[in-house]
Amino acid sequence: MKKNRFRLALVPAVSSAMLAFGCGQSQPAPPAASFSDSSPVCVDSQGRRVPDDRCRDRSPTFYHWYHSSHGGAFVPIGGSAGGRSFSHGSSSHPSSVTRGGFGSSAHSSGAGA
């Protein structure tokens, strides 16, 4: 079973970023440095923000996580997260692209087994 030394490049970088941002503390860890800096909020089918619990439960889904790609400005409950829908609102994105259709079943503790 002898093996070569590991030559990992990505794991040390990502884990260091997570530690720097407080992973392991009581607050949720932010996305690793190499990921999007988007800030998810839970929205209904009209793009209005609703309590995040509705996106976390596993009932038939009418709610979606919305990821702002513009710094994650604060959106109050009932406020509009992205204009018309939960799709990206940036004009640089094709209007045919929607996001948030995966991820609603996830538990914060992970998706692994």
Place this chain on the structure above:
Amino acid sequence: MERIPIAPRPNWQAEVEGLGLVWHTAEGKPYWNESAYYSFTAGEIDEIEGATAELQRLCLEAGQAIVDRNLFDRLGLPAWVVPFVRRAWNDEPPALFHGRFDLGYDGRNPPKLFEYNCDTPTALFEAAVVQWDWKEAVLPKRDQFNSLHEKLVAKWRDIAPSFLTRNIHFTHIDDEPGEDTITVTYLRDTALQAGLESTPILIDDVGWDSARHRFVDLDNRPIDVLFHLYPWEWLVNETFGPHIAESYDSMHWIEPIWKMLWSNKALLAILWEMFPDHPNLLPAFFEPRGGDYVRKPLLAREGANITVVQNGRTIAETGGDYGEEGFVYQQLFALPDFDGNRPVLGSWIVDGEPAGMGIREGGLVTGNTGRFVPHVFTSSR
């Protein structure tokens, strides 16, 4: 098989964090537990490796039986998924073909299968990297059942020519402990060492382009190959689920959708039907048959919604959101007890072959709070 107490390295937290194991402590207790290790003989490792290969063979036969005899209703799969599962099973699209058998083993009797985690298996990074680094630092003259890293790199290298792109997208959830993030990042590392490129994307950020009928990344580039640490049963039941069918011919999923056959605990009852009294299986049924048993939801993860019944009484029960899909009832196995520590072996498969082992300790039910304990074995027989 022995459990041997040993003093942890004084700076063990920094040592494992340096490798990337940032979730080494959970709720104030070590998840990575190097205050003991398990020691095996070479013969015992041969037995575990042989049982792992045998169980993989049985699962292949069971998967073929499900497809040939149209047993999909036992798994509770959505009807629209079945043709894609059947097609993927027959086509064998390129994949890592990896997974983790959870086994009960006491060093005296044949290993017994608890379940097969082959869709989104975790505890991979600590098995492949962290426990090997510990062995090299603490017991360098001993050996370890562990060729995970080499086999993962080799498998990426093997399947790379199958893809039209060198760029693989990797997705997972934004998990608080960091386990999923680092597990996927580790797999990105192994792909990188095989000459591939990788793009990370959180599962919530995966986009659907209705004009091109393609899943896209945050730059709106079509995703050609997607590694997902996100269960198939979640993917197919979410809002974008039907788009999987719509775009099936234009992208590769790693692992493939046929893994729904094996990650479903109905597999345990089907295996027992096909191979009754097999030495590596525990009796398992779709309904309780008396005796002491463990009731498991068909789709539960991380030890959720497990009920342990002994002498007609529930002696342990875990919470969770699973069970609507149905249950299997598996004969209770008495885990070996090392001063209150009960090990479950996680025996790994990569490319369909045994590839190493990790051990987690827990109580009657080993969930996501189990402790990972390293192991070694003696090479001489």
